[in-house]
Amino acid sequence: MRLSQYPINTVKETPSEAEVISHQLMLRAGMIRRVAAGIYSWLPLGLRTLRKVEAIVREEMNRAGAFELLMPAIQPAELWQESGRWTEYGPELLRLKDRHERNFVVGPTHEEVITDIARREIKSYRQLPVNFYQVQIKFRDEVRPRFGVMRAREFIMKDAYSFHADERSLAEGYAAMRQAYTRMFQRMGLDFRTVQADPGAIGGNASEEFQVLAASGEDAIAISDADDFAANVELAPALAPAAPRPPPTQPLERIPTPGAHTIEQLAALLKVPATRCLKTLIVDGSDGTPVALLLRGDHDLNAVKAQKLPAIANPLRMASAAAVHAATGCAPGSIGPVGLTGLRVYADHAALAMADFVCGANQHDVHYTGANWRRDMPEPAGADLRNVVAGDPSPSGNGQLQIVRGIEVGHIFQLGRKYSAAMNATVLDESGAAIPMLMGCYGIGVTRIVAAAIEQNHDQRGIIWPDPIAPxxxxxxxxxxxxxxxxxxxxxxxxxxxxxxxxxxxxxxxxxxxxxxxxxxxxxxxxxxxxxxxxxxxxxxxxxxxxxxxxxxxxxxxxxxxxxxxxxxxxxxx
RNA sequence: CGGGGCAUGGCGCAGUCUGGUAGCGCAUCUGCUUUGGGAGCAGAGGGUCGCAGGUUCAAAUCCUGCUGCCCCGACCA
Incomplete structure (x- = not known):
């Protein structure tokens, strides 16, 4: 290509709208231009890289035996009503009406359409397993699009859906996709990790994310320094401390702590480390009565773990100030487990290992020092409630965890029967009985990969493309x-x-x-x-x-x- | 959805407080010079100052409403 004839405009100055480096460089290099919030045009230079990424994705999907098809971006509401997601999905789902006042959605994903295809086309277990994929424009009406094409509203996704007669076949199809994804990201020259992920509301027994490591990543990942364990911090287990709890050595004392309502303020006032303070959080319970959650002062609550406890409302919500006062007789900032009655209490394993600790006294501006389980209050039920932190022992049993940041570029799920059951997508098995098909789904954020590659490969002067995806x-x-x-x-x-x-x-x-x-x-x-x-x-x-x-x-x-x-x-x- | 901020030529910004003929840098066009790290000189074009009302002799500037966008938070397969 002769540059004198190529339509490109490079820009010296950094556009003020761009916050992360990939967004800045994509604008400066003339790869993309913003059309509306979270909506971008791809100029010829940017499109060259996008096409190279797509080509690698297609080659590896085809190699894995998947079949490319193309589904519509605009989908009828009826399919979404059938799966239940017309009401469940929330405001991210862009809904619209045609001239006849019929309801449609701009597809954020295509489970409904593919399940509709499958139930029409697949009648027998002999037609299984099969995997369909497409490279399509999706739309998710994100509350706050940002970081250019990294978190856009309109984006290109490769989504694949596999159909199986039994669990074993599903596991095999899932493993094949896992391998195909690994090959793709290796070929693109990206430094990535395959991490255990939370299947979330979708459910299912297995789910993994492919995370490109980058300091600007939106996800926190826990990785072991001694083996290949990697999990999203959302679900990385925090092991209970191995050492037994030390015996009490201090008397329980009430002391005034005026104005100290956060762990930082408390630790500074009393000149004790946050690790010696106990954090007490009140959240809504699943039956309406609040629940108290106890954490070591330096630890953060993990909402994904907490909301899996049956007693806790899902999704997790912090209790209102009024509910906290009603339950403890005190405002947030001086709450503690001593004398706390009438509500269920769960303590993180690390909190249960503390002795001679500082905690709230359920009276405004008063705390206890020298508090100890059993001696001063009942020992509550233990649970894993916290985010793992750097230095925690790896759940794999080898080494310590490090926390790194990643950009999610791929996610694979074993969906099970959620859509096939709701939409009556069945096949006849060997005995002639109709059984719902098992499904897997596998996504790749194609446009996001381009940004992620830049986040990982750049310097002061600009982008440094890996050869396989260079324009x-x-x-x-x-x-x-x-x-x-x-x-x-x-x-x-x-x-x-x-x-x-x-x-x-x-x-x-x-x-x-x-x-x-x-x-x-x-x-x-x-x-x-x-x-x-x-x-x-x-x-x-x-x-x-x-x-x-x-x-x-x-x-x-x-x-x-x-x-x-x-x-x-x-x-x-x- | 809550809080904060911005809107002036293609891009980055000043001017707004204190109303009085719209400016700077980059980019673009022309000419001359220059040619191993974003050149110099001379000249040129390009803006109903986000939109709609209002106040005023006079509004980019003051008032009201609206729209779009950015940041923080909340939310989020």
């Missing part, structure tokens, strides 16, 4: 092109040769100063740069530099194609 692999930079016929002759010839060899070359034949060409090549993130300058003309050399390298190297004009091929590695078809 162009080689940037050919001739210097003094307009004045030097020798440079032009050499650069034209090299451009023709590389293009003929099937390499994606961006030929910067613009009449601009060298600094502009270098800066743009680096902003766009083209991995390999070849400079044709008068310096090397007489010596018969060209100049090569990888986008990550700090220095250039000379190489011979003769055999230039072979030299570059050796540097391109995965840019060539296998």
């Amino acid at each position: 162009f692999n080689v940037c050919l930079v001739p210097l003094n092109l307009q004045k030097s016929p020798r440079v032009r002759g050499l650069a034209d010839a090299l451009y023709a040769e590389l293009s003929a060899a099937g390499i994606d070359v961006l030929y910067d034949d613009r009449d601009v100063r060298p600094g502009v060409k270098f800066a743009d090549a680096e902003l766009l993130g083209i991995p390999h740069r070849v400079v044709v300058g008068e310096r090397g003309l007489d010596a018969g050399t060209l100049e090569y530099r990888h986008r990550r390298a700090t220095d250039s190297e000379d190489f011979a004009q003769r055999g230039a194609l072979e030299f570059l091929r050796s540097r391109l590695q995965c840019a060539q078809p296998a």
